[in-house]
Amino acid sequence: MGADASAWEAAHAAAASAAVSLISLTTIADSVAVHALVSRVWGEEELRPSLARAFQHAGCGVYGAADADGGLVGFVLGFLGWNGGMHMHSHMLAVLPEWRSRGVGYSPKLAQRAACLEAGVDEARWTYDPLVTRNARFNLVKLGTVATSFFPDFYGEMTDRINKGDRSDRFEVRWRLGSERVGRAVSRTARQPPAGPVLLACVGQGDMPRPKETGAQPEPGAVVELPPDHSALRAGDAALGLEWRETSARAFQACFDAGLAAAWIDRQGRYVFLPAKELMA
Numbered sequence: 536m537g538a539d540a541s542a543w544e545a546a547h548a549a550a551a552s553a554a555v556s557l558i559s560l561t562t563i564a565d566s567v568a569v570h571a572l573v574s575r576v577w578g579e580e581e582l583r584p585s586l587a588r589a590f591q592h593a594g595c596g597v598y599g600a601a602d603a604d605g606g607l608v609g610f611v612l613g614f615l616g617w618n619g620g621m622h623m624h625s626h627m628l629a630v631l632p633e634w635r636s637r638g639v640g641y642s643p644k645l646a647q648r649a650a651c652l653e654a655g656v657d658e659a660r661w662t663y664d665p666l667v668t669r670n671a672r673f674n675l676v677k678l679g680t681v682a683t684s685f686f687p688d689f690y691g692e693m694t695d696r697i698n699k700g701d702r703s704d705r706f707e708v709r710w711r712l713g714s715e716r717v718g719r720a721v722s723r724t725a726r727q728p729p730a731g732p733v734l735l736a737c738v739g740q741g742d743m744p745r746p747k748e749t750g751a752q753p754e755p756g757a758v759v760e761l762p763p764d765h766s767a768l769r770a771g772d773a774a775l776g777l778e779w780r781e782t783s784a785r786a787f788q789a790c791f792d793a794g795l796a797a798a799w800i801d802r803q804g805r806y807v808f809l810p811a812k813e814l815m816a
Contacts, residue, residue, distance in 0.1 A: 539649055539652045539653040542645065542648055542649035542652050542653075542712075543646070543649040545645050545649075545721055546642050546643075546645035546646040546648070546649050547642070549638065549641045549642040549645050550600060550642035552638055553600065553637050553638040553639045553641065553642060554602075554603075554637070555600040555601060555602060555608060555609070555639055555642065556600070556601045556605075557598065557599075557600060557642050557643065557646055558598065558599045558600070558601050559597070559598055559599075559646075560591060560597040560598060560599045560607075560610060561591055561597075562591075563584075563588060565587075565591065565597075565599070565607075566584045566585075566587035566588040566591060567584050568599075568607040569582065569584070569587045569597070569599070569607070569610055569612070570582055570583065570584040570587060571607075572607055572608075572609075572610060572629055572631060573627070573629055575631060575632070576629045576630075576631070576632075576697070577629070577695040577697060578695045581695055582612075582627070587612070590612055590614060593614070595612065595613055595614040595615070596611065596612065596613040596614075596623060596625070596646075596647045596650050596651070597610065597611070597612050597613075598610065598611050598643040598646040598647060598650075599611075599643060600630075600639045600640070600642055600643055602634075608630065608631045608634040608639055609628075609629065609630035609631065609634060609639040609640050609643060610627075610628075610629060610643055611625060611627065611628045611640070611643035611644055611646070611647050612625075612626055612627040612628075613625040613626055613627075613647055613659065613661075614626065615656070616660070620658065621656060621658075622656065622658040622659060622660050622709075623647065623651050623656055623658070623659040623660070624659070624660055624661060625644070625647055625659050625660070625661040625710075626661065628640050628643070628644060628661075640673070641673075641677065644678060645721070647659065648710070648712050648717075651712055652712055652713060656712075657711065657712050657713055658709060658710060658711055658712060659709075659710040659712060660707060660708065660709050660710065661707070661708060662686065662689060662705035662706065662707050662708070663705060663706055663708065664698075664703075664704065664705060664706075665682070665685070665704065665705070665706045665761075665783065665787060665797070665806075666704070666761060666762075666765040666779065666780065666783060667765065667766070668761055668763065668764075668765075668800060668804040671706075671797075671800045671806070672800050672802070674708050675708070675797060675798065675799055675800055676720065676725065676799060676800065677720060678710060678717070678720055678721075679710070679714070679716045679717035679718075679719065679720025679721065679725065680708035680709060680710045680717075681708060681709055681711075681716070681796050681797070681798060681811070681814045681815060682706040682707065682708045682796055682797035682798075683707060683708070683709050683791075683796045683811055683815065684706065684707040684791065685704070685705075685706055685707075685784070685787045685788055685791050686704070686705045686706075686707065687702070687704050687784055687788075688702050688703050688704060689703050689704065689705040690703040690705070691703065697766075700769075700773075701769060701776070701780070702780055704780065704783075704784055706787075706797060709815065711815070716814070727799055727801060727807070728756065728798055728799055728807050728809060729756055730756050730758050730805070730807055731754055731755060731756025731757050731758060731807075732749075732751035732752065732753075732754060732756070732757055732758065733749055733751060733757075733758045733759075733760060734748070734749060734751050734753060734757055734758065734759055734786040734789065734790070735747070735748055735749070735759045735760055735761075735782055735783060735785075735786040736749055736760050737760045737761070737762060737804075742762065742763060742764060742767060742768060742771075743762070743768055743771065743772060743775065744762050745775065745778070746778060746779050746782040746783070748782055748785070748786070752793075753789045753790045753792075753793040753795055753808065754793070755795065755808075755809055755810055756807060756808070756809065757790050757793075757795060757807070757808040758805050758806065758807055758808075759783065759786045759787065759790070759805070759806040759808070760803075760804060760805050760806075761779070761783065761804040761805070761806070762779060762804065763803075763804055765779060790808040794810060794811055794812070795808035795809060795810060795811060796808060796809065796810075796811035796814050796815070798814055
């Protein structure tokens with residue numbers, strides 16, 4: 536079986552596991568459904584149907600997850616880029632709130648991978664907020680990406696309902712679609728790497744810990760600890776949310792400056808950084 540065939544099998548198996556159907560979104564009606572979904576997640580102005588239609592027409596990897604009645608409950612959208620080599624920039628992944636934590640977003644992402652491999656594109660990239668630990672685990676552990684860059688305030692001020700009022704710091708991840716690392720992630724055989732010195736620690740119990748910079752130097756296995764839910768923490772204490780944003784940015788930058796990349800995050804929100812050259816070899 537070819538790599539693309541097995542990749543498509545994995546995508547459809549993931550959809551079945553989440554009790555959804557994997558669909559290619561190609562029609563005008565599909566673009567309207569995508570707009571409606573995006574409006575519920577981020578806000579009305581975040582993706583016009585006409586722009587979604589243009590992405591469809593260009594063949595930009597627009598895939599969805601549908602419920603038993605055919606309603607769209609999740610989707611992914613990307614476009615080709617060529618900075619640093621040809622790749623798919625996977626720009627949007629969204630799941631309706633009531634369908635989250637069921638694995639719904641996984642199958643469209645795997646469909647995007649299969650389509651890229653079929654077209655001879657071997658890498659996908661995107662950005663995410665490094666303080667959103669559930670997204671970090673999805674990206675690094677479940678998909679097998681590597682976070683190779685840190686961009687403070689990448690988008691500037693954002694006004695959507697998720698990001699409004701916070702600085703738009705982002706990690707860029709690279710997803711080597713046919714690599715052994717990704718194969719291990721998709722087959723669920725990946726193993727957590729050993730941890731080293733802790734650069735940033737959570738002090739205090741519960742959902743509102745404070746950050747503590749330890750003074751440790753970044754080296755292979757370096758750990759950066761984060762609160763379990765930064766969004767909720769920021770909503771409850773804006774000053775503490777900003778403190779986490781600032782201290783984590785310093786720790787992240789130190790790791791990347793030392794030639795490390797984010798390779799893993801555990802269920803407690805502890806990033807592990809390893810040498811980027813080894814991860815991307």
